[in-house]
Every structure is written in C-alpha cells, then in structure tokens.
Amino acid sequence: DRLLYIQKPWDIKLNCHYDEHTSDIEDNQIIAWTLHCICRTGLYSAKVSPMLRQAYHALQNLVTLQPYSARDCIGRNYNRLNQNYQRLHALCRFFLEHSGPSHKTGSNTMLPFLVNMAKLYERFVAEWLKSHLPSGFGVKILEKVNIDKTLYFYIDLVLYEVATEKTCCILDTKYKIPISPSREDFNQVVIYAITQDCQEAVLVYPAPLTQPLDVKIRDIRVRSLTFSLDGNLEEAGQLFLKKLTGLSAEC
Structure with a gap:
C-alpha cells in the first residue's frame, strides 16, 4: 500500500482563506468616479487638462467605474496600509458635493485652501x-x-x-x-x-x-x-x- 502512494503524485489541498491583491477596490473606485465627474464638467484650465485626463485614463483600465456620492467619502476606516487615501477622499468629497465651501462650521474634516x-x-x-x-x-x-x-x-x-x-x-x-x-x-x-x-x-x-x-x-x-x-x-x-x-x- 505504501508503494502505491509513493508512485502517484500527491494531491494535497489545503483549506485556507486569503485576500487577492487587486486595484479594483472601493478606495480607487471613488477616485475614478470623481475624476470622471470633473472631466465631464470641463471646468478646468488647459494646464490641468493633460494631468487630469492622464490620471483618469490610468485608473479607467484598472478600476470598475461606478457612481459614488460625497457621503461615501466620509467615515471610512484608514490604517497604515491605506492612510494615503484619506486626503484623496477628502478632495473627492469636495468635488462630489458640487458646491463651494461655506463660512459655517461643519462636522467633517476638509483640507484648507485659498480662494482668489x-x-x-x-x-x-x-x-x-x-x-x-x-x-x-x-x-x-x-x-x-x-x-x-x-x-x-x-x-x-x-x-x-x-x-x-x-x-x-x-x-x-x-x-x-x-x-x-x-x-x-x-x-x-x-x-x-x-x-x-x-x-x-x-x-x-x-x-x-x-x-x-x-x-x-x-x-x-x-x-x-x-x-x-x-x-x-x-x-x-x-x-x-x-x-x-x-x-x-x-x-
């Protein structure tokens, strides 16, 4: 019996759980949707246009384009592996809201900026x-x-x-x-x-x-x-x- 097992290749299957690395995650989908919305408006200068379209086309080939709202950018969990997304999502929230800032104090974090x-x-x-x-x-x-x-x-x-x-x-x-x-x-x-x-x-x-x-x-x-x-x-x-x-x- 032992010789019979030795002569055949072993078919060993291990039951395990693992995460497959992919770019098509919600963090990137939010950014892709925001870039898509900005590109549709045309409200950007000629200097910004090449960079904007380059970023959008780079994500377009890697990420599923689906709609997100400004609320989806709030209350997300960040750790040392994805903390770089925090500022990007703050900017995404601003653009997705389709409105300028107010003089009133809100409850959400926003990046400071200047208005000319x-x-x-x-x-x-x-x-x-x-x-x-x-x-x-x-x-x-x-x-x-x-x-x-x-x-x-x-x-x-x-x-x-x-x-x-x-x-x-x-x-x-x-x-x-x-x-x-x-x-x-x-x-x-x-x-x-x-x-x-x-x-x-x-x-x-x-x-x-x-x-x-x-x-x-x-x-x-x-x-x-x-x-x-x-x-x-x-x-x-x-x-x-x-x-x-x-x-x-x-x-």
Whole structure:
C-alpha cells in the first residue's frame, strides 16, 4: 500500500482563506468616479487638462467605474496600509458635493485652501454683464493687448458696440475698498483706455469709496463705480449697469 502512494503524485489541498491583491477596490473606485465627474464638467484650465485626463485614463483600465456620492467619502476606516487615501477622499468629497465651501462650521474634516477673490470678483462682474447688457452692447473678457513681441497685458473688461465694434468703455475690477483709487490703479486704467482709443475708463469696486473718483485727463474720463456684494446682487448689478451704460451713451 505504501508503494502505491509513493508512485502517484500527491494531491494535497489545503483549506485556507486569503485576500487577492487587486486595484479594483472601493478606495480607487471613488477616485475614478470623481475624476470622471470633473472631466465631464470641463471646468478646468488647459494646464490641468493633460494631468487630469492622464490620471483618469490610468485608473479607467484598472478600476470598475461606478457612481459614488460625497457621503461615501466620509467615515471610512484608514490604517497604515491605506492612510494615503484619506486626503484623496477628502478632495473627492469636495468635488462630489458640487458646491463651494461655506463660512459655517461643519462636522467633517476638509483640507484648507485659498480662494482668489480678486479673480472671482472679476469673473462675477464679467458674467453678470454678459447676461444683462442692453441689446447692441457686448463685453470682451481679458482682452489681450500686445505692445511688442515680449510686452503685453490683459484688460479685465472691454465694453463695445456690437454693430461697429467700437470700444465704449474700459473696466478694471478691484477687489479692495480703499479710501480712494490709488495712483497705480488710475495710471493703469488710463493706459488701457489709450491703447483702445477709448474715452471712458472705470474702476469697479465691491463697495462705495469714501472719496470716489470722477476726473478727466485730456479726452479720457476716469471714474470709480460700485458693484456691491452686500445685499441683493441683482439690485446692485442693475444700479451699476445704469451708471455704466450712462457713461457709454455716446457710443
């Protein structure tokens, strides 16, 4: 009997439990879904686009794409083997919520970040004007002006007449509340007006100034106007627009 067992290969089966290593886990699926959602929005710069798509396509071949909510990023268990996911999931929660941060205190952990309020204010005023300008007027955003091959600058907003494409007014937004416009801001908007052969230049502030500006240098009239962020934004915008289109009535 022993010789019979020795002559045959042994068929030994051990009963055991083990975890198979795979990339298709929930931790990675949350990241893949978040990248998928961001890519669909198109709300990212040209500089970020290649990195974003590269990360998404790398995970796309390894992970099953399935929907997750911001709540799925909260209350997860982390240990020394997966602690690197904690910050990534915090960012995923932010993007999946599809909403900006609030000034209120919440119960969840979030990474600190800065908001460029000057740029945000500039874009807010620009988008509001685009949807509220009277018929016949248009607005150019961040108009590039080339001085020579190496010297150029961008004008925040250029108000123009659509029929003739004549520039009616130069606007430069300033997210600050000084007593009066600074010399630098004044010089800047005057130069902008000269390059566009425009006789109206406006410095836009988020609150009324103690000493508002209304002067004329040669043929260029320079004023300060307010698009207030306090109270009703629609009413503040209409008041701003009324004064602005009054300046440009001669176009």
